[in-house]
């Protein structure tokens with residue numbers, strides 16, 4: 001997969017799937033743009049990326065729920081690299097709660113998982129059209145069916161919206177030869193559950209429970225999900241658009 005001279009913008013690149021994707025793109029000689037709130041973690045990922053092919057990534061500290069920050073991402077990227085070839089809308093928050101917990105949880109999930117992706121994509125779209133680039137959204141199996149072992153209503157709704165965004169946008173952008181696809185992981189090892197507010201012990205219990213229930217008996221590694229993102233954004237996937245790719249160790253089967 002050749003990403004030489006391609007500019008790849010990845011949100012949520014400070015940990016987990018986004019960090020793994022950044023490293024894979026860097027190994028393929030891409031110019032990567034790393035976005036997240038935790039600057040220290042972003043800089044660590046940037047250092048690892050630079051060590052692969054000697055290309056220095058652009059680090060952008062941004063809170064995707066803040067409109068000015070999102071605008072700044074595109075401005076800085078274009079000022080630095082002049083183009084955008086791939087947009088990976090990967091950043092996401094796991095907001096758990098039920099309908100009894102109030103609408104604030106809905107707003108939080110939608111702000112990052114949907115609105116930020118929509119806004120960033122709208123600002124990046126003119127540049128993606130110029131390069132005939134492509135978009136990969138990182139959704140979840142939670143967008144395709146309810147999560148049954150925990151109350152995850154706001155999160156599930158946000159990922160379902162993101163999937164419809166992928167499909168509608170793929171139709172719209174096809175006329176500009178820009179492809180749009182989605183990767184929908186099941187349980188994957190990352191900081192996700194802790195960022196959603198679970199303690200280390202609860203995460204260990206959740207992972208154990210999931211492993212026992214998944215047909216393949218394990219969670220995915222972030223690198224495996226990153227591999228699929230890379231493939232979909234590469235020229236090898238030039239005939240794929242509007243597709244939702246599940247990577248879940250068989251979770252959807254049970």
Ligand SMILES: NC(=O)c1ccc[n+]([C@@H]2O[C@H](COP(=O)([O-])OP(=O)(O)OC[C@H]3O[C@@H](n4cnc5c(N)ncnc54)[C@H](OP(=O)(O)O)[C@@H]3O)[C@@H](O)[C@H]2O)c1
Pocket residue numbers: 011012013014015016017018035036037038039041062063064065090091092093094112138139140141184185186187188189190191192193195222
């Ligand atoms: N792990 C799983 O089991 C799983 C399953 C299905 C889908 N997913 C999806 O995979 C994607 C990546 O998650 P992950 O598993 O890699 O989890 P993670 O390790 O917690 O990474 C989430 C990333 O999103 C960023 N982020 C969150 N809120 C942000 C905000 N307001 N502004 C900017 N960046 C923000 C975080 O960066 P900062 O903290 O630096 O801001 C971090 O880099 C998410 O969309 C998630 O919904 C994960």
